[in-house]
Amino acid sequence: MNNVFVYCEIEGTTIQEVSLELLTKGRKLADQLGVQLEAVCAGSGIIGQVEKQALPYGVDRLHIFDEPRLAPYTSLPHTDILVNLFRKEQPQICLMGADVVGRDLGPRVSSTLHSGLTADCTSLEIGDYEDKKNNRIVKNLLYQIRPAFGGNIVATIVNPDHRPQMATVRSGVMKAEILDPDYKGEVIIEDVSKFVPEEDYIVTVIEREVKAAKNNLKGAPIIIAGGYGMGSKEGFDMLYQLAKEIHAEVGASRAAVDAGFCDHELQIGQTGVTVHPKVYIACGISGQIQHIAGMQDSNIIISINSDPDAPINQIADYVITGTVEEVIPKMIKYYKQNSK
Amino acid sequence: MKLKIVVLAKQVPDTRNVGPDAMTPEGTVNRSALPAIFNPEDLNALELALRLKDQNPGTTVTVLTMGPGRAGEIIREALYRGADNGYLLTDRAFAGADTLATSYALATAIRHIGVPDLIVGGRQAIDGDTAQVGPQVAQKLGYPQITYTEEVLACKDGKIRVLRHIDGGVETVESPLPCVLTVNGSAAPCRPRNAKLVMKYKHAKCAMEMTEETPYKELIAQRPYLQLGQLTAADVEADLEQCGLSGSPTKVKQVENIVFQAKESKHITASDNDIEGLIKELLANHTIG
Structure with missing residues (x-):
């Protein structure tokens, strides 16, 4: 009882x-x-x-x-x-x-x-x-x-x-x-x-199709998430390149999903997936409360944003002020140079 | 087959576009700063009902909304798009209702206006995001439910076949009528207002909206279709113990404005030097790599 x-x-x-x-x-x-x-x-x-x-x-x-x-x-x-x-x-x-x-x-x-x-x-x-x-x-x-x-x-x-x-x-x-x-x-x-x-037993299931999840955001130790600041679908390709190098999963904010830059399944936040990775790299994400609610428990948060006053910077451990187009290729370059 | 369909719709503050003035300095929600809108997924539900009406001549679509007088706007919006009639369920006794007390009031009103073949509503409202009222109305009326509906595949011989979303996939489900469907935002979007219907119904009002200054009073009095239905707790014979605050098992203990703890951030620039330094640091402490 x-x-x-x-x-x-x-x-x-x-x-x-x-x-x-x-x-x-x-x-x-x-x-x-x-x-x-x-x-x-x-x-x-x-x-x-x-x-x-x-x-x-x-x-x-x-x-x-x-x-x-x-x-x-x-x-x-x-x-x-x-x-x-x-x-x-x-x-x-x-x-x-x-x-x-x-x-x-x-x-x-x-x-x-x-x-x-x-x-x-x-x-x-x-x-x-x-x-x-x-x-x-x-x-x-x-x-x-x-x-x-x-x-x-x-x-x-x-x-x-x-x-x-x-x-x-x-x-x-x-x-x-x-x-x-x-x-x-x-x-x-x-x-x-x-x-x-x-x-x-009056409601019957006639047909059912369940696919395994395409991504592993929930369990990923490193997540690179793109926001509206990525500008386009092509902008997201850059995130995938970095993700491939550092073995990360790619996620997104709702603004990026709504803008059609990526699939809905990638959405992190209150109406998407909740994540707590070791490292969260937020690229061109301003940091709406709804988004922050889904990632604030990440161990280390790195924010890349051209706006030094983006709200997400307040909870970031590292704030890189610059455009994603400039910063991400450099990250890829120096990762390749320095990792064994 | 002719269907009687009830669409459950809610007027909600537009929480998707929250500006800086949406919260008062005391940390409470400043409702007046948020525009009141037709709950987005309820519009998908309305469209689903209107499509069934298109396919099944003789079908009636009735909108039921609970709220204060200004929620009459929801009924007009639905009439402009092709609904046949609507009711505003309104009473002080309903104030402070949680989802359970809300579904009790709605179910009582549905019994009062006549048992339908189908009840549809949005999956959830954007002010609460609970997704509870649909299933609770179904339970109160003793109907089966199909939540997360994407599309009606067939509706005949007293049965409805529906495509619904489930985690990681889709499912085709069949239920006998009457039943309750809740509809996703990814379902077909609602048709726009029809100009003729806007002309027809723009002066439609429920009794609560009528004031001294209301124009076209005579016109409204002459034309019954301009008089929107309005129901009180007494009209629907609701048990007041089960309404509003007293009918709500859940109580709000505390509400807090979200404040994120600002961290000590390390600020760096986009220069080659800074980025390389960061990468080296992250590699050195095994954060990445």
Whole structure:
């Protein structure tokens, strides 16, 4: 009772990275609250597959729902599973990924249970809440911290009265870390028919095409990102040349994507990918708040900008004032000269 | 087949173009500095509905928006583009609603105006980016949902077939009607205003927008299509406990203006000397290479 639950998203028989990140976070929250971490896996042919993926993250109880019609994901059966499981188990916190599945499932579950849900959190903490209206203090609530208003403000949201406290978190925001490869957790194989009524398998997936991601921005140690200042598609070619030399991935700001300089998949920021590389080289990026929200945790930030007052320079470790056309070829040249 | 379609639309502050005066010195949002616009993805949803209307003669497209009086603008914008009618859901009791209380109010209003075959809305609104209201309305009405819709492939025999985006790909999904679709910004853009419809509806108003100074009062009184629907919490028989602030499980504890910690930056020029020095430094401390 009152444990922390993580809904694990599954593609085929593989738990998605975002869910492993949330298990890691969920373990920490559970420790802080002195409760257990429970995970929910629902899919087809997953018994014997998901246990070794989930348990090492410190899962105390793993609920497995295995039935052919649970994959690919559709909203109603997965909602039934969480709703009926939560009615029985009364979790205090439920976390899920802020991707297509989590953002489809979360609101439906929260609406059924009348519990609050906060989308796209960038940070989760435990803390107290002073309810001034009712003159009381609610202890150990989940602070659900998220950007709002197009990234211009950060709001801390709490759900003082309703359980579970639900939050979605984007992939890449938290870090996945195995707690103990031999962690012993209880595995519970649930009877799906007790959770999902037959009539809820009414939406059918007729065709499905999933491609592996073309880039590896999330895991890249070095990222070279181009902004509107790159001027053109051809400008981005220069970034690819540098990227090839120093083994980096190329990313972009929204302005560059909107201008058609590169593919949408490269977008870094609040509405794109969140990254935390070792080195982030921002080329011709002014530094809109939305962009900075997606890269500010980079270890070292290098900004190349002709405008010495570009906002991004404030968070940069190195500010190179100059045009990208001038600076990048020089970087390539001196890298070639000096690296072995 | 004839369809009854409800389009959910929201008037939002244009958070995409935030100027320096968008935040007050106290760190709160200065709404008056941001223009109010038709939520972009709701326009994609409207277009999806209008295309179904083009393909299925006899179909009606009704716009439902919740907000203050000025949100009547959303209904007019939709009428200019081909919607048949619209309702403004407005009441003090709805103020301060989170997504759950909002979806409760919308679902109650939909029941009041008559159960449709299809409900469409944008995937998310740009002021909150939550993407929650669509699925929550679906749940409240007991309908299935298809989120992240790109395009309707077929709609016949009480079923709808939809192409939707999923992480890293696309999916074709079929659902029985009635159901709720939420539509992506990458779906077909909305058609422009139609000049004839602008002429027809430009004086259309909902009761809340009427003031002493409103021109063409008589014209509006004579022509029912110029009287936009307006619904209060009492009209839709909403349970006030489930509306607005009291119906919202989530509470805002704190709001902060984003301030980034300025770092001690090392400033260098684009000269050969400086760039070479930087590269050497980064190589020496194994940052790159």
